Amino acid sequence: MTFASCRHVAGAVLGVMALLTGTVAQAGQAVEAAVPSAIGYQPRDADERGLWMEMEEAERELRNSNFVVHDPALNAYVKGVLCRTVGEMRCSAARIYIVRTPYFNASMAPNGMMQVWTGLLLRTRNEAQLAAVLGHEFGHFEKRHSLRLFREVRSKTDAMAWLSFLPYGVGLLAQLGTLGSIFSFSRDMEREADVESIAYLTSGGYTPGQASAIWAQLRDEQDATAAERKVRSRKDKNGGFFASHPNSGERMLYLAALASSATAATRTGDAEYRDAMALWWAPLIDDQIKLNDFGATEFLLGRLAGSGWTSELLYARGELYRTRGGDGDFAKAAGFYRDAIALGSTLPEARRGLGLALLRTGAIEQGRTMLKDYVKLKPDAGDRAMMAMLAGGI
C-alpha cells in the first residue's frame, strides 16, 4: 500500500511487492484479533502467511540493496518520528527502509516492511508532515489493507472469470463494472488510512493540519512543472475510474476538515526536521535536478530557501540553471555559484560549476582558473581528467 499513486515504473515495481503481501482478518470476525503491531504477532491463515512469505523474500533483497540509505542518523530520526506518532509500543513492528529515489512516495507491506522514498523526504517540510505519511502507512499495516485488497482482487477476478462466459457483451460490461469496484475499494482503504493518520498525528502531539498541507504543496509543485512546460497541470488527473488513490484535491480537503475537528496539537518540528536533513539536502536536490523537471525543482528550491538562500541551495540552483542551459541560464548559473562561494561554500563542485558556466559564457580564462581550482581541491575526482582537459591542461 502506498502513499500516493505511482506514476513511475519504479513505483509500480515496488507497488507490486506491496500488493503481494497482506495481513489477516475480514470484517465481521467475531473476535477482534490482535493487530499486526502486537508483539509476537504471526500471520494466521494461508493467505496471510503466503503474502508474508513473498514479502519476506522481497525484504531479503531490499535489505542489501544499493538503493537503501544506510545513514544511521537519518534512519534513527525517521524511526523516532514513527515511534512518536504511533507510540513506542507499536513502532517496533515496522522496519523502515529509506530508498534513494527522487519520487514522492512511501509504502507499507503487511509484514511491517516500510519504505520511505527520499523524494518524499525532500518534499515534506517538517516533522509533522513526515509523521502524517508514516501514520498513513502504519494505518494500512494495522488495518491489514494489503490482505484485504488481495482478497478483494481475488474474489472479483474470480467473478470476472465466470462473467466472461456471458454472451453479447453483457459479460464484458459486467467485468468492467467489477474491475472498477476493485479500484473503488482501493480508494476507500486509502481514505481509511488517511483518517488513521490524523488520529496518529494528534496522539503524537503533531499539528494535524500538516497532513492536508502536503497535498496543497504537491499540487502547487505540479502547477509549477506544468507552467514551465507550458502544458495543463496534471494535479487533478489521477486515473479516474482506475485510480488507486483518491484525487489529491479531495484528500487535501477532507484531511483539512478532519484536522479542524481533531484535538488541537501544536508540534510541527520545523527546526528538528531541517537539522535531521541538513546533510541530505544537497544530494537529494542533485537527484531532483536530474529529473529534468525545471519548474518543480525551482519550486522546491524556492520553498527550501523560504527563510534565506544558503550556500548549498545557491549551488543547487546554479546546477539547475547550468543543466537547463537555455538563453541566459549560464550567466545566471555563474551568479548563483559566485553567491554560494561568497557565502562560504567550500564545495569543490561549486568551483567546477562556476568554471563550466563561465566557459559557456565566453569567459575562458576565468573559467579555466576555476576548473584548475576544482582539480586542486578534489584531486581524486572521478571527472578529473575531463576537467583538467577543459582547464587547458594542468
Place this chain on the structure above:
Amino acid sequence: MLRVLATPLLAALVMFAAPAHAQAEKSASKSGFSLPATGPVKIVVFRPDVHVGEQSTGGLNEPNADWTAEARKQIGIALEKAQKSKSNDLVLMPELEGEQGVLLADYRSLFKTVTNAVLVHKLFPGNRLPTKKETFNWTLGSGTSQLAQISGGDYGLFIYTYDSYGSAGRKAAQLVGAMFGVGISSGVHTGYAGLVDLKTGELVWINADAQMGGDVRDAVGADKRVSQLLEDFPTRAGTAVTAAQ
C-alpha cells in the same frame, strides 16, 4: 498503484482470451564451453528463487508459504543429488552481511537482468535480436571474481522456479471454457537455471522452460523438476553430450 493493480487484472483477462502458448523449452550455452576434464569443479548455488502458490479462478496467484518452504527444501536435496552424479561439488552461497551482502545482492540483481535479456532476446521468439542470433555472449563482468573468492567456488548456479497450481475453481473454469470454445490455461509452471563462470563473469549456460513438469512439493517431483532445470547442463570436456535424463 494503478499499473500495479491493472497488471494482474489484465493478465487474468488475457488468460481467458488467449489459448495457452505452446512455448518450447530452450537452452543455450557459450560456444564450445565444457567443464574441465579432470579435477574438482566447485559449483556455488545461490539461494534458489522459489515461489509456489495456487492459481485462483480468475488467474490470480495466491502465494503459499508451506508449499514454498517444502519446495525449497526438496529442490535443495534434489540439486545436491543431481550434481553429485555429475561429480561436481556443490556448495551453498552463505548468507552475507554488510558490504559483502550488498555485493551479493548486486550480482543477484544483475544476473536476473541479464537472464531476462537472454530469455527475451535470444531464447524465445518474438523479440530476438539480430546481433545475438549466432552468438551467445553475455557476461556479468569480471567483478564476479570477488564472489569466487568469498565462496571458494568456480561457477555460480542460479535457479528460479515459479509454480501456480490451478485451483479447483480454475480447473472448473477451464472445463466450462472448453465447452464454450474458450481456451483457458490452468496452472503456471516456469523456471530457469543459469551457470556463470565466476572467474570471468561470463554466462556459460542457461536453460529455461515455460511449462515445467514435476510437482516441486514432493521429493519425486522435485527430482524431476531439477533434472529438467539441469537439462543440457555443461558436461566435462571429452565426455559425450548426454541426452536429458
